[in-house]
Structure formats: C-alpha cells, structure tokens
Amino acid sequence: MLIVTALGGNALLRRGQPMTADNQRENVRIAAAALAPVARVHDLVVGHGNGPQVGLLALQGAAYREVETYPLDVLGAQTEGMIGYMIEQELGNLLPFERPFATLLTMVEVDANDPAFHNPTKFIGPVYDKAEADRLAEAKGWVVKADGDKWRRVVASPEPKRIFELRPIKWLLEKHTIVIAAGGGGIPAAYSPHAERKLEGIECVIDKDLATELLARELGADLYVMLTDADAVYVDWGKPTQRAIRRASVDSLKGMPFAAGSMGPKVQAACRFAAATGKAAAIGALADLAKVIEGTAGTTIVAGSGDIVYG
Known part of the structure; x- marks a missing residue:
C-alpha cells in the first residue's frame, strides 16, 4: 500500500519552542519513531511543513544588511534540503540499511494571478x-x-497546480524508495508572462496539505494522512460543546466551519482527495499514526454521503 503523509509544522517544531537545530532534530527523531513501523510494511512518501523554518531564515537574512533577504522560493528550497536531511537520517537509523531514501527539491506550479x-x-x-x-x-x-x-x-498561499518532479518520484517508488517531497508545500514557481515556458520562483508559501494532497492524488496513493498536534478534527473546537469527528463523508462536511489558518486546509485537502479518488484521507496526531491508518483514531474522511460519526 502506498501511503502519503504530511507532517505538520508542530511535528518538527512545537509552538513557541526555540527554533534551534537541536530542537528540530529531537522532534524529527520523534516523528521518525512513528513513521518507521509504517515504512517497514508500506511504500511511503513524506511531506512536511516549513513555516517556522522559512520565517527564521527570513529573519536571519534580514539581519545581514549587505544583501537583500533571499526570496521565499529560495528559502523554501533551503528548508526542503535541511528538513529532508534530518528526516532521512533519523528514519534511516530505525530501518534496515538496504532501504533507500531520497529527498527531492520539489517545484510546484502556481498561478501568478491567484487571488490568494x-x-x-x-x-x-x-x-x-x-x-x-x-x-x-x-x-x-x-x-x-x-x-x-x-x-x-502571514504570506500569500496560492493553490498548487502541478508538481514538476512527479515522474522521478514515481521512478523512486518503483524501487521502494522512501521519498521526502513537496516539503513546505514545495518550491513555488510560476511561468513568466513575458517569455514562453520560462519558469520563475514567486514570493509565496504553498499550503503543504494541499500540495501533498495533489501529490497523493497524482501518485495514486491508497491513503493520504495529515499528521498534526490535534488528535482529530473537532466540531465547536475550543468550546464546551466540542466533539471529535471519528468518521465523516465529504458531503457531510460541506458548509461546516473550520479555522482557515489551521484545520481548514486539512479538511479541504482530505475532502478533495477522497472525492477525486474514492479513497480515504485521514487527519490525526503523529503519535497515533498506526491507529489513524487503521481508522481507530483521528478523523477518517471518505467519498460520497453519510452521517458524521463522533468519537
């Protein structure tokens, strides 16, 4: 079974935690411990967030005034390499030496005229x-x-349209390579309006859940899982009436409000994947990954209609 996962930013750096390399390394080590049992029995693609890391690099760059701060597409490429390196190393420490890994710098096309x-x-x-x-x-x-x-x-977050490295990712999966790709939603790029087929970086950050959903869909993944610090999707989050959704259909979630900056894109990505493929998507806590895959923890979203089942 091919499973595509998206590690939330909190899986790499907890909210309010100092953004040191040691802290990130320790959090990646925890994530690797959850991913390793899955990787032993399934093909695996790992996406991840990079918001804190891109923000830190931008601040560090601004402190050096001899040159302008690097644009967000370049910072995104830097963080893809840094985080991919850590995931490869920590996950590789837990799996057989023979299992191959690859981190791909992944360019993702966006529309320069996107209303975002x-x-x-x-x-x-x-x-x-x-x-x-x-x-x-x-x-x-x-x-x-x-x-x-x-x-x-906050910065612009346009819709992902195309993943340029899709073919090499497929080639690697044919050899049962664990692939780290579309990190931070990928490196945003758009075609120049002034020259035919000239690709250029663009100043924005693509939502990693929407980008990895596109990747999961194009790869024909059997399951798409978004891992975060919440144990499920909740109705009335933060209120006395809050309830965890255990299972829901795409139709049952239509019109339900979820926070635009956090759970909203995850629910949108899950519904998009389920509706397009007829397969399930899931949202849950990293520590519960095995149970999320089984459907006994987190929130599973399926195609079609049906009532919401609450936990």
Missing part, C-alpha cells in the same frame, strides 16, 4: 505578542494576523 496574493493567510515564522508583531509589520512591511492568542507573519 491579495489576501495573505499562510503563517510563517515565530509567534509574537501584539505589540511586537505590529512593530515588525511597520518596520518590515509585513502582514500579521492573530494565531490563537499570539500573532504571526
């Missing part, structure tokens, strides 16, 4: 209190929005 460029929603970088966020927004020309009880920088 007029309404930035994708969180990147560390959290701030309101006063510090406002100061940075004024000084750096950022757009900032509330993220829970804190504030963070």
